[in-house]
Amino acid sequence: MSQRAGSLAAVRLATWNVNSVRARLDRVLAWVQRSDVDVVALQETKCKDAQFPAQAFEDIGYAVAHHGLSQWNGVALLSRVGLADVRTAFAPDVPEFGDPPVVEARAIGARCGGVDVWSLYVPNGRGLQDPHYPYKLAWLESLRAAGAGWLAADPAAQVALCGDFNIAPTDDDVWDRTFFEGLTHVSEPERAAFGALDAAGFTDVVRPHAPGPGVYTYWDYQQLRFPKRQGMRIDFVLGSPALAARVSGATIDREERKGKGASDHAPVVVELAAQPPA
DNA sequence: ATGGTAGTCCGACTA
16 A cells, blocks of 8 residues: 555456446445456446435445536446545536537546546447537547646556447457447548557457457447447557556456346446555 | 447436
8 A cells, every 4th residue: 555656566457347337336435346447447437426325335445536417427436545636627618519519428537546547438429420429529639638648657557448439440359340330430541540549558358358349348239239249449558658567467247148137238347556665 | 149328207317
């Protein structure tokens, strides 16, 4: 637990799009408890702050920060290793959407166990001709610029960009590339935006521990996609160089997608090794 | 089984 310069304890970090925290609170609580995670980034809580079941998480030992403005979107951080410097925007100029335009509840960040953890719910895009699509690309570029700025200011920063990126970065990350022809999540501009995050220094820390093809984090509720193993890999933990260097393991908890009342996304867990004093 | 989603607040939107 020492926070002396250079010294950090091991951390188990998770990200999970829960597709409504209220509709499946029992499942979320049970998963958090049995998974022994220190920090959890939740997306699609689908509630306002006053509706978020903070007490239930506090009762099992977690500090809570939630950002929700309506029944849509909504992101949260749970932490049992500290939760400080909470922010609900990664930049002063995060793109807006809607009428009237607003900054939606798609990001929350905090310092947890010496790591700057962000829970991110990237806009879906909806369609290549939909206004939501350029919004998605602008939102990702805003995130990239913010992240590049953090690393320019401190190349040793420990940053984890966790969440549902709504992008399948390679053809191995969808069950059938031809099915997605003309759809979002696989288009070149989206993949370029994801690649720009990598180029800025934020690398996918899970893939080395969960190689594909056929390894996914999301399966549509429709068309029996899960039992047919027809999924997409769209949920990620992107680590800064200093954070990526500490990753000792990662898993996609496909079991949690099973059964009645499952989210359509599986939780993703990353293990960060302790870092001795510099 | 010749089929087959689920969440929000209540007909339609979102994913």
